[in-house]
Amino acid sequence: MARRRVGVLVSGSGSNLQALLDAAAAPEAPFEIVLVLANRPDAYGLERARLAGIEARLIDHRSFAGRETFEAALDAALREAGVEIVCLAGFMRVLTAGFVEGWTGRMLNIHPSLLPSFRGLHTHARALAGSCAVAGCTVHLVTPDLDAGPVVVQGLVPVLPGDTPESLAARTIEVEHRAYPRALAMLAEDRVRLEEGRATLADERPGERLLLHPLLAGMA
Structure with a gap:
């Protein structure tokens, strides 16, 4: 079975992200982390991703006029990376029903x-x-x-x-x-x-x- 492509959303230090990165490094892992997105520029989770050789991007919620446009940017980045499963790891933003329903059964x-x-x-x-x-x-x-x-x-x-x-x-x-x-x-x-x-x-x-x-x- 091909490893499933996972995107992780973080806002802070990313210790749970690190646990996922460590697990993904095992040869038998059924998933791989392909993208880490953060909504805060000081989120250390971005650095954890870079150290692991994973694409890391800042999508600062303060740069958008509202939740819908911010979430549209998140969704576009995830889909462009071919993400199949989304993990929230200390992501401190409440997501709208529209965003969540787009990932029904595929977001943890x-x-x-x-x-x-x-x-x-x-x-x-x-x-x-x-x-x-x-x-x-x-x-x-x-x-x-x-x-x-x-x-x-x-x-x-x-x-x-x-x-x-x-x-x-x-x-x-x-x-x-x-x-x-x-x-x-x-x-x-x-x-x-x-x-x-x-x-x-x-x-x-x-x-x-x-x-x-x-x-x-x-x-x-």
């Missing part, structure tokens, strides 16, 4: 909570405020409703005594970097099926869609 996002809990921002602080025993991350297909798309993979992390939003975030990102490449591989292999608004997997293996932080794995 990673969110730092166990969706449907804690959609939106400040997820770690909200998990701590809610006295949650566990937190985590979710890789999901993108739909027009924010953080509401079908779940592909989730990662589970423990909430420890004395945790701060920063310490919980640091623990969660460890699992994010494992969950995102796994979910992308599933989609690139055409194993993800949409059924009645849910994502299922062809030939799913037990536990395949759940990752545990090493601290939890050690407690199992």
